[in-house]
Amino acid sequence: MGSHKSIMTLLCLVLVSRELLCIAQGKVHYYDFVLKEANFTRLCSTKSMLTVNGSFPGPEIRVHKGDTAFVNVHNHGKYGITIHWHGVREPRNPWSDGPENITQCPIPPGTSFLQEIKFTTEEGTLWWHAHSDWSRASIHGAIIILPAIGTSYPYPKPHAEDTIVLASWFKGDVMAIIEEALATGGDPNTSDAFTINGQPGDLYNCSSNSTYRLMVDYGKRYLLRIINAVMNEEMFFGIANHSLTVVGMDAAYLKPIKNSYIMITPGQTMNVLVTADQEPSHYYMAGSPFADTTAPFDNTTTTAILQYRGNYTPPPSPFFPVLPAYNDKYAAMNFTARLRSLASRAHPVNVPKKIDKRIFITVSVNQIYCPNASCAGPNGNRLAASLNNISFQTPKIDILEAYYWSLPGVYNATFPDRPPYFFNFTGDVENISLAPCLDTAVKMIKYGAAVEIIFQGTNLGAPENHPMHQHGYSFYVVGMGWGNFDKKSDPKTYNLVDPPEVNTFGVPKNGWLTIRFIADNPGVWFQHCHLERHTTWGMDTVLIVKNGNTAVTRMRPPPHYMPPCH
Ligand SMILES: *[C@@H]1O[C@H](CO)[C@@H](O)[C@H](O)[C@H]1NC(C)=O
Ligand SMILES: *[C@@H]1O[C@H](CO)[C@@H](O)[C@H](O)[C@H]1NC(C)=O
Ligand SMILES: *[C@@H]1O[C@H](CO)[C@@H](O)[C@H](O)[C@H]1NC(C)=O
Ligand SMILES: *[C@@H]1O[C@H](CO)[C@@H](O)[C@H](O)[C@H]1NC(C)=O
Ligand SMILES: *[C@@H]1O[C@H](CO)[C@@H](O)[C@H](O)[C@H]1NC(C)=O
Ligand SMILES: *[C@@H]1O[C@H](CO)[C@@H](O)[C@H](O)[C@H]1NC(C)=O
Ligand SMILES: *[C@@H]1O[C@H](CO)[C@@H](O)[C@H](O)[C@H]1NC(C)=O
Ligand SMILES: *[C@@H]1O[C@H](CO)[C@@H](O)[C@H](O)[C@H]1NC(C)=O
Ligand SMILES: *[C@@H]1O[C@H](CO)[C@@H](O)[C@H](O)[C@H]1NC(C)=O
Ligand SMILES: *[C@@H]1O[C@H](CO)[C@@H](O)[C@H](O)[C@H]1NC(C)=O
Ligand SMILES: *[C@@H]1O[C@H](CO)[C@@H](O)[C@H](O)[C@H]1NC(C)=O
Ligand SMILES: *[C@@H]1O[C@H](CO)[C@@H](O)[C@H](O)[C@H]1NC(C)=O
Ligand SMILES: [Cu+2]
Numbered sequence: 001m002g003s004h005k006s007i008m009t010l011l012c013l014v015l016v017s018r019e020l021l022c023i024a025q026g027k028v029h030y031y032d033f034v035l036k037e038a039n040f041t042r043l044c045s046t047k048s049m050l051t052v053n054g055s056f057p058g059p060e061i062r063v064h065k066g067d068t069a070f071v072n073v074h075n076h077g078k079y080g081i082t083i084h085w086h087g088v089r090e091p092r093n094p095w096s097d098g099p100e101n102i103t104q105c106p107i108p109p110g111t112s113f114l115q116e117i118k119f120t121t122e123e124g125t126l127w128w129h130a131h132s133d134w135s136r137a138s139i140h141g142a143i144i145i146l147p148a149i150g151t152s153y154p155y156p157k158p159h160a161e162d163t164i165v166l167a168s169w170f171k172g173d174v175m176a177i178i179e180e181a182l183a184t185g186g187d188p189n190t191s192d193a194f195t196i197n198g199q200p201g202d203l204y205n206c207s208s209n210s211t212y213r214l215m216v217d218y219g220k221r222y223l224l225r226i227i228n229a230v231m232n233e234e235m236f237f238g239i240a241n242h243s244l245t246v247v248g249m250d251a252a253y254l255k256p257i258k259n260s261y262i263m264i265t266p267g268q269t270m271n272v273l274v275t276a277d278q279e280p281s282h283y284y285m286a287g288s289p290f291a292d293t294t295a296p297f298d299n300t301t302t303t304a305i306l307q308y309r310g311n312y313t314p315p316p317s318p319f320f321p322v323l324p325a326y327n328d329k330y331a332a333m334n335f336t337a338r339l340r341s342l343a344s345r346a347h348p349v350n351v352p353k354k355i356d357k358r359i360f361i362t363v364s365v366n367q368i369y370c371p372n373a374s375c376a377g378p379n380g381n382r383l384a385a386s387l388n389n390i391s392f393q394t395p396k397i398d399i400l401e402a403y404y405w406s407l408p409g410v411y412n413a414t415f416p417d418r419p420p421y422f423f424n425f426t427g428d429v430e431n432i433s434l435a436p437c438l439d440t441a442v443k444m445i446k447y448g449a450a451v452e453i454i455f456q457g458t459n460l461g462a463p464e465n466h467p468m469h470q471h472g473y474s475f476y477v478v479g480m481g482w483g484n485f486d487k488k489s490d491p492k493t494y495n496l497v498d499p500p501e502v503n504t505f506g507v508p509k510n511g512w513l514t515i516r517f518i519a520d521n522p523g524v525w526f527q528h529c530h531l532e533r534h535t536t537w538g539m540d541t542v543l544i545v546k547n548g549n550t551a552v553t554r555m556r557p558p559p560h561y562m563p564p565c566h
Pocket of ligand 10: 100101105106133394395396397564565566
């Protein structure tokens with residue numbers, strides 16, 4: 001910490017009585033992020049990769065609710081890059097949101113871009129990451145949003161806090177890996193390890209003496225802020241002999257859930273309380289994939305150690321947690337189905353009950369035909385992915401500037417409310433075309449509309465759980481299930497009382513997910529699967545939420561220093 005400056009700002013008003021009334025507006029924090037190459041040794045080999053300030057994971061941003069952070073991103077790397085503040089609402093200010101060619105063009109090497117991150121509704125844990133190609137593998141870090149000054153956690157203050165970042169480690173260069181996959185049309189190479197706070201742990205070669213350790217005192221309670229920054233796998237996570245109490249997710253509070261493991265998708269964060277109530281010893285915490293799929297995945301297990309302070313003889317090897325099998329969809333659903341908002345007076349839910357705009361979106365992995373079976377995907381075709389059978393094509397000029405300045409030819413405002421045709425989405429799809437349309441199709445939404453989106457996973461390609469992420473908004477997860485969504489019976493199961501409020505949530509494999517939110521944040525907001533290979537293949541769209549009628553319901557104007565588009 002301490003690597004940044006911060007100042008308190010005051011809003012001052014002269015009252016009728018000529019007194020001066022000043023209200024604290026939250027602090028303003030200034031950070032410098034220097035993107036640079038650094039060497040790391042993992043899994044018996046050394047490689048250079050692009051990082052922020054030479055650290056993996058990168059530096060943490062720590063604020064209180066109501067604060068603002070200005071981050072000046074200096075690109076000392078070799079290629080253009082952008083940074084996204086994952087889960088931050090960025091009210092009326094998509095200009096600082098970051099996804100490449102959606103809200104800005106890449107920051108060219110040798111230049112800087114100042115981003116403004118305003119923390120308004122969020123409280124808990126979020127994270128930041130690069131949003132250009134696959135660079136987020138090595139460019140990410142935690143965002144910690146403490147309760148506003150004068151307020152506290154809705155549970156007893158823990159003795160101490162720590163952050164656990166789960167990530168992917170590739171022996172090769174990630175940019176080369178995705179370029180190679182796009183060139184051949186086949187699956188990208190899987191990662192070689194998962195990491196906890198930058199270290200793979202004892203189950204891989206060459207790692208044992210650098211395993212991450214969390215030191216605890218017997219009888220004390222700890223808050224773990226767990227972030228899934230993994231590229232392509234959802235994760236199970238647990239700590240041997242210790243139960244986990246999940247109290248928050250994606251910077252919103254939950255009703256406490258006690259369990260021996262969590263299932264956390266890429267993009268999600270979970271705040272978990274752990275009491276050091278076991279015999280003083282060494283215990284493994286471990287993360288392993290939840291991957292109920294025929295697609296290739298990294299099937300390794302990362303570990304760190306929860307270690308009690310004090311005098312005792314440590315076991316020859318730390319105790320190991322029992323985690324569900326990689327394809328145990330019941331274990332994943334069992335946990336996920338228990339998530340509920342805290343829904344207290346201080347942290348109320350505001351789920352829309354009457355819907356103005358209902359959108360039904362199919363989520364699929366597809367194939368693009370290659371002549372003479374010349375590609376490396378299934379059937380000699382090229383792998384692709386889609387929403388409503390449209391495989392999103394990333395433009396060369398960002399959609400936000402094209403929208404703001406009315407530049408033609410960059411996108412089509414034609415993303416449909418329905419898939420082009422209905423079939424038994426989760427049944428036998430042998431005779432259904434795997435080919436998607438290629439388009440930069442966006443969805444226009446009226447300011448203030450109560451939006452419902454029903455995501456329907458399909459059995460096309462390699463079906464699996466898709467963690468859908470929405471920029472600019474948190475949303476309520478009101479329902480989910482396996483099979484085809486039934487518009488008569490399934491809405492009867494909706495939770496409109498205390499649904500979890502999140503920014504990323506898995507559409508169950510061959511199942512459906514219903515989310516709701518009020519479109520009261522004007523701007524251009526990316527929506528995509530947070531499995532990186534699916535994002536790359538086009539499992540994306542953009543919601544453009546139009547301006548309202550008042551000055552405070554309109555998008556802010558751009559800063560004059562947006563990175564150039566070439
Ligand atoms: C990153 O490094 C620069 C100097 O290279 C330093 O000024 C800055 O404070 C560092 N930022 C963080 C967040 O640690
Ligand atoms: C990484 O290591 C290589 C080989 O030892 C060296 O040439 C290079 O300068 C190092 N890079 C950094 C950023 O330290
Ligand atoms: C991908 O994996 C294959 C097989 O292990 C290897 O030959 C190839 O070099 C890898 N590609 C990259 C870009 O690392
Ligand atoms: C560790 O290295 C040994 C010897 O090279 C090899 O047999 C083993 O498969 C490696 N284990 C892992 C987890 O990579
Ligand atoms: C582990 O420790 C040994 C001996 O102290 C050292 O030679 C080796 O380089 C260390 N390995 C790592 C990955 O730090
Ligand atoms: C941890 O749990 C295992 C069973 O899962 C048990 O065998 C072991 O004794 C426990 N360790 C301690 C220190 O309680
Ligand atoms: C993944 O690893 C587990 C053991 O940890 C093994 O049982 C399972 O078969 C592996 N799955 C795949 C698809 O490789
Ligand atoms: C939890 O999973 C088991 C299978 O592992 C299943 O039998 C049970 O019904 C599930 N419980 C709930 C509440 O979903
Ligand atoms: C496909 O293969 C045939 C026969 O080998 C060849 O004549 C034709 O040019 C190929 N087409 C393409 C598009 O490569
Ligand atoms: C984004 O646009 C730039 C040109 O401004 C282009 O060089 C880059 O390849 C584009 N990125 C993607 C992911 O298409
Ligand atoms: C859809 O496919 C599933 C799985 O094959 C089957 O059980 C179900 O009956 C089918 N539904 C309809 C309406 O045909
Ligand atoms: C917009 O749609 C038209 C007609 O389908 C298509 O030709 C064009 O390529 C699309 N434009 C973009 C930017 O995707
Ligand atoms: Cu996906």
